[in-house]
Amino acid sequence: MAKLLLIAVLCDDKQIGAHHFHSVGDKYVRAIVESMQAVPVLIPVLADDLNVAELLSHVDGLLLPGSYSNIDPSHYQQANEEQQPLRDPARDSTAFAVIAEAQRIGLPIFAICRGFQEVNVALGGSLYQRLQTEADINDHREDKTLPLEQQYEDAHAIDLVAGGLLASSWGKPTAQVNSLHQQGIRQLAAGLKIEAVAADGLIEAYSSANPDHFILGAQWHPEWQVSNNPFNLSLFKLFEQACNQYRNKKA
Numbered sequence: 001m002a003k004l005l006l007i008a009v010l011c012d013d014k015q016i017g018a019h020h021f022h023s024v025g026d027k028y029v030r031a032i033v034e035s036m037q038a039v040p041v042l043i044p045v046l047a048d049d050l051n052v053a054e055l056l057s058h059v060d061g062l063l064l065p066g067s068y069s070n071i072d073p074s075h076y077q078q079a080n081e082e083q084q085p086l087r088d089p090a091r092d093s094t095a096f097a098v099i100a101e102a103q104r105i106g107l108p109i110f111a112i113c114r115g116f117q118e119v120n121v122a123l124g125g126s127l128y129q130r131l132q133t134e135a136d137i138n139d140h141r142e143d144k145t146l147p148l149e150q151q152y153e154d155a156h157a158i159d160l161v162a163g164g165l166l167a168s169s170w171g172k173p174t175a176q177v178n179s180l181h182q183q184g185i186r187q188l189a190a191g192l193k194i195e196a197v198a199a200d201g202l203i204e205a206y207s208s209a210n211p212d213h214f215i216l217g218a219q220w221h222p223e224w225q226v227s228n229n230p231f232n233l234s235l236f237k238l239f240e241q242a243c244n245q246y247r248n249k250k251a
Contacts, residue, residue, distance in 0.1 A: 064115025
């Protein structure tokens with residue numbers, strides 16, 4: 001019987017009371033179990049003390065989840081524009097370390113929301129810090145006064161790039177996605193190619209331009225109740241396929 005895939009999932013540094021916790025949202029680890037029947041392996045955000053190469057040598061894929069915090073804009077050569085920024089320097093430094101190592105060894109990466117932005121910044125791209133203040137770009141934030149189920153409902157369509165990974169997998173030119181983010185890609189990093197855009201032109205998904213290294217990024221939240229959404233499930237299945245191929249190649 002084949003062993004289950006092991007998927008590394010990056011945590012956040014979250015302070016609860018007087019203590020710091022390494023944490024990740026239940027919806028991300030649950031999506032890995034439900035959609036891939038894989039085993040999530042949580043990575044603490046200890047970049048300075050963690051042997052990243054040793055850790056990633058034991059897993060078959062890397063998932064970079066979303067978070068309430070945003071990347072410090074100094075990492076993409078901008079000054080802060082947020083009014084009450086929530087930062088996580090431990091997550092920043094650990095994310096950039098694991099992305100670099102994943103690139104070095106060809107470990108498949110699935111990047112969601114903050115993770116989507118982390119990969120872009122790690123590879124040299126930049127971000128919009130407040131989409132709602134940008135001319136000709138829609139407000140992509142959720143209405144936090146609504147119940148959670150309504151916040152995660154489909155909010156808008158995305159156009160899939162013809163011939164791209166997502167369009168080929170989904171078999172349709174468009175899909176519906178939720179939208180719960182304030183930031184987004186300003187300049188796409190070299191080494192990435194666009195997979196999907198929103199009606200206002202904002203990049204909603206990308207993949208690796210290197211056919212030998214699987215990277216898939218989504219600005220929305222495909223992990224939310226993934227078993228009930230065929231399009232979002234298809235993203236996790238692409239990741240699962242890449243992880244199986246990586247494991248077989250490594251073996």
